[in-house]
Amino acid sequence: MNRLSILNTDLKSLGLKATPQRLAILEFLHGNTSHPTAEAVYQALKPRYPSLSLATVYNTLEALQKAGKVVEITINPLRRHFDPDTGFHHHFFCRSCQGITDLEGDPAFLPRAEIPAGFKLEEVIIHYYGLCPGCQKKL
Amino acid sequence: MNRLSILNTDLKSLGLKATPQRLAILEFLHGNTSHPTAEAVYQALKPRYPSLSLATVYNTLEALQKAGKVVEITINPLRRHFDPDTGFHHHFFCRSCQGITDLEGDPAFLPRAEIPAGFKLEEVIIHYYGLCPGCQKKL
DNA sequence: TTGGATGCAAAAGATTTGCACTCCC
DNA sequence: GGGAGTGCAAATCTTTTGCATCCAA
Numbered sequence: 001m002n003r004l005s006i007l008n009t010d011l012k013s014l015g016l017k018a019t020p021q022r023l024a025i026l027e028f029l030h031g032n033t034s035h036p037t038a039e040a041v042y043q044a045l046k047p048r049y050p051s052l053s054l055a056t057v058y059n060t061l062e063a064l065q066k067a068g069k070v071v072e073i074t075i076n077p078l079r080r081h082f083d084p085d086t087g088f089h090h091h092f093f094c095r096s097c098q099g100i101t102d103l104e105g106d107p108a109f110l111p112r113a114e115i116p117a118g119f120k121l122e123e124v125i126i127h128y129y130g131l132c133p134g135c136q137k138k139l
Numbered sequence: 140m141n142r143l144s145i146l147n148t149d150l151k152s153l154g155l156k157a158t159p160q161r162l163a164i165l166e167f168l169h170g171n172t173s174h175p176t177a178e179a180v181y182q183a184l185k186p187r188y189p190s191l192s193l194a195t196v197y198n199t200l201e202a203l204q205k206a207g208k209v210v211e212i213t214i215n216p217l218r219r220h221f222d223p224d225t226g227f228h229h230h231f232f233c234r235s236c237q238g239i240t241d242l243e244g245d246p247a248f249l250p251r252a253e254i255p256a257g258f259k260l261e262e263v264i265i266h267y268y269g270l271c272p273g274c275q276k277k278l
Numbered sequence: 279t280t281g282g283a284t285g286c287a288a289a290a291g292a293t294t295t296g297c298a299c300t301c302c303c
Numbered sequence: 304g305g306g307a308g309t310g311c312a313a314a315t316c317t318t319t320t321g322c323a324t325c326c327a328a
Contacts, residue, residue: 017302017307053310074216092258104253114243118272119231127264133257156327158283192285
């Protein structure tokens with residue numbers, strides 16, 4: 001079974017039709033640590049899939065997000081990034097180049113004690129802001 | 140010395156001209172825990188300051204942010220919220236009503252060990268996502 | 279007086295929507 | 304064949320920008 005067959009099966013098991021566009025997006029995201037925006041996914045795939053539309057990318061990303069295959073990262077105030085790595089980890093945001101870097105995280109270390117009664121906690125997100133190694137040299 | 144005189148002095152000490160618009164925005168933000176967007180600030184003040192423009196609100200919020208008087212909250216993927224409380228605390232974001240609630244935080248509890256060498260860490264942000272008490276009842 | 283600040287309108291970006299057409303199942 | 308998915312263009316929403324005018328210092 002090759003890569004595309006696996007992705008095909010993945011989509012179907014999620015109740016999603018396995019269209020060429022979705023397969024292409026899934027394949028592009030697989031193992032991708034660049035935390036792309038919808039626009040970045042679009043630009044990356046457009047050369048090989050000229051008919052791909054940005055709306056489809058948004059639709060697919062939302063479908064994959066609902067299916068738990070992709071996570072949205074709210075770390076850059078100006079745009080939404082997406083991460084195919086749904087495992088527990090954190091992100092470092094470089095305020096200069098706006099790049100996002102994965103950081104390892106320890107699930108046991110999550111502070112949750114201070115949530116007042118009545119709130120239903122679903123997720124704790126830890127973001128790190130600063131300068132990446134490359135940008136420090138430049139400044 | 141009344142409230143406005145204080146705010147006036149505040150602005151001047153920050154190197155900012157004390158215009159009526161800025162005084163109004165500063166006064167509106169003082170002690171405000173609603174985490175307003177620029178649009179919300181604009182709508183709140185427009186009745187009393189009909190000539191106020193949204194661009195001025197954005198300008199002022201950015202100036203106050205640079206001056207350390209206001210903090211930007213990147214927690215809602217669709218818009219930017221602002222917080223006049225610059226003390227250490229966290230935020231809870233309700234995924235249903237999109238409301239933001241302040242949470243107490245312990246600065247001593249910040250995880251920073253896992254930052255790789257070469258990165259310059261400036262800030263650690265912890266966000267809590269889930270449902271607020273009101274929205275839980277409705278659902 | 280004068281440079282920073284304002285207001286307006288237009289522009290720029292990001293994301294969503296409406297709808298006819300397509301093609302996966 | 305039916306309905307979910309696609310592509311396109313237009314619309315929407317948030318934020319930024321250009322510029323002439325204004326006003327706080």
